[in-house]
Amino acid sequence: MTILLVNDDGYKAEGIIELEKVLLEYGHEVYVSAPKSEMSGMAHAMTVNRSLTITKYAENHYYMDGTPVDCILYAKRFEEPLFPKEPDLVISGINRGYNLATDILYSGTCGAAREAVFSGFKAIALSAEKLDYRIAADFVASNLDRLYSVLDDSSFININFPSSFNGKAKITIPGEVRYRDKVDLIEKDGDSYKVKISSVIRNEVKVEGELNDFEACALSYASISSVSVRYGDNIAANLKLKKAFDELG
Secondary structure, eight states, X not given: OEEEEEOSSOTTOHHHHHHHHHHHHTTOEEEEEEESSOOTTOTTOOOOSSOOOEEEEETTEEEESSOHHHHHHHHHHSSSOXXXXXXXXXXXXXXXXXXXXXXXXXXXXXXXXXXXXXXXXXXXXXXXXXXXXXXXXXXHHHTHHHHHHTOOSSEEEEEEEOTTOOSOEEEEXXXXXXXXXXXXXXXXXXXXXXXXXXXXXXXXXXXXXXXXXXXXXXXXXXXXXXXXXXXXGGHHHHHHHHHHHHHTO
């Protein structure tokens, strides 16, 4: 299989390097298109108001001074394609730290996987919380055929590994977290304010009857979730909205 790797921690990050080593050991062909530096929390941000530089640092390996999404977008749509052929699969990661629940929306790792699906690729996002990256990479590589068989053009698979990983996985739904972060005033200068988030306060929302991703990781399982990118999943919500406006006349 030909696999394109991307991440949001930068092309020198341990997670993407270890993942490539393991995939090569399993006999896969590996390309890399990754950010020049860390781009965590960039979600689906892309570079549209400036040029960016693409640098080749090894055969079929490039870094960009842009976002994780750029690393898919420009590799795919650049008028002279970066790679000799299109990959069978895009894997984003292995990210340093979880991308669970609502953090999927903030994550550059998941943003790259989402853009990969938009660009016509099958995609997986990988994250690990203080776990040996080789353990996570080996689990994915050894189960890659099964994972690949269920991928389509409507979603990507989001996999998270806990530090206490027991070697097993659970199929989960993405959880929900509401943030109530504390913002401190650092300095005031006239009408200008310098502020900083001083503490992150997470409130986890439990859905009864369904095992969510952060619950599975708390039980030492890897969490495997399907994350949809299709507009159709919003139809029910839109119908409800339309009804509300219709009632307004």
